[in-house]
Amino acid sequence: MTSSPAEPTGLRERKKARTRAAIQRHALRLFQEQGYSATTVDQIAAAAEISPSTFFRYFPTKEATVLYDPFDPLLIAAALAQPPELSPIGALRATMDTIREQVPADEWARERQRQQLVFREPELRSAVMDKFAEGIDLLAGLAAQRTGRSAADFEVRNWAGAVVGVVMAALVGAAADPEADTLVVVDEAVAHLDAGLPL
Numbered sequence: 001m002t003s004s005p006a007e008p009t010g011l012r013e014r015k016k017a018r019t020r021a022a023i024q025r026h027a028l029r030l031f032q033e034q035g036y037s038a039t040t041v042d043q044i045a046a047a048a049e050i051s052p053s054t055f056f057r058y059f060p061t062k063e064a065t066v067l068y069d070p071f072d073p074l075l076i077a078a079a080l081a082q083p084p085e086l087s088p089i090g091a092l093r094a095t096m097d098t099i100r101e102q103v104p105a106d107e108w109a110r111e112r113q114r115q116q117l118v119f120r121e122p123e124l125r126s127a128v129m130d131k132f133a134e135g136i137d138l139l140a141g142l143a144a145q146r147t148g149r150s151a152a153d154f155e156v157r158n159w160a161g162a163v164v165g166v167v168m169a170a171l172v173g174a175a176a177d178p179e180a181d182t183l184v185v186v187d188e189a190v191a192h193l194d195a196g197l198p199l
Contacts, residue, residue: 016058017070019048019050019054019058020058020059020068020070021070022048023044023045023048023050023055023058023059023065024059024065024066024068024070024110024114025110026044026047026048027039027044027047027048027062027065027066028065028066028110028113028114028117029047030043030044030047031066031117032113032117036066036117036121036124037121039062040062041055041056041062044062044065063123063124063127066114066117066118066121066124067118067124067127067128067131069111069114069131070111071099071103071111072135072138074099074102074103075095075099076138076141076142078095078098078099078102079091079092079094079095079142079146080142080145080146081098082094082095082098084146086146087146087194088142088143088146088147088159089163089190089193089194090194091142091146092163092190093187093190093191093194096183096186096187099183100183111182112182115171115174115175115182116175116178118175119171119172119175119176120175132164132168135160135164135167136157136160136161136164137151137160138160139159139160139163139164140152140156140157140159140160142160143156143159143160144156162193163190163193166189166190166192166193166197167186167189167190169189170185170186170188170189171185171186173185174186
């Protein structure tokens with residue numbers, strides 16, 4: 001297992017990544033304990049043993065501590081590393097197994113907590129739409145690399161938008177179910193898309 005998702009290679013980058021992860025970890029704990037609205041940046045900074053000015057070097061807002069997804073680079077790297085004979089959808093599904101193997105259980109539990117918070121808080125739920133738009137660009141880039149087509153190709157972007165749509169629907173549903181396994185739910189959503197979305 002890796003110690004953290006997509007760990008940077010340089011010493012300075014690793015230190016920054018650890019600080020960012022610590023800030024997010026303390027923020028999520030405080031949001032869980034006392035509520036998102038009641039938690040301040042000063043409280044998060046104090047819990048992480050940094051100054052508020054240091055907090056803002058890593059996150060521009062309190063909201064950003066929840067919206068930051070450290071797993072995106074790992075997901076894309078794992079999908080790109082899948083065997084070339086797999087379709088883009090097949091590569092995404094195989095990536096779910098890779099994530100299960102590489103991400104420690106406690107880190108995935110925090111990620112699950114972050115996802116639940118995003119979809120539970122109205123102001124975060126609206127803000128995450130911008131992140132999903134970024135997801136289309138990420139997935140279009142993945143599909144382009146795996147198919148040899150342009151990331152700007154209409155069909156490539158259409159595919160990426162469809163994946164983001166089913167994943168978003170799956171995450172909204174999973175956030176309402178404390179027992180849901182996010183990876184399983186997302187894999188089922190992608191499989192449904194691959195089957196042509198039959199009803």
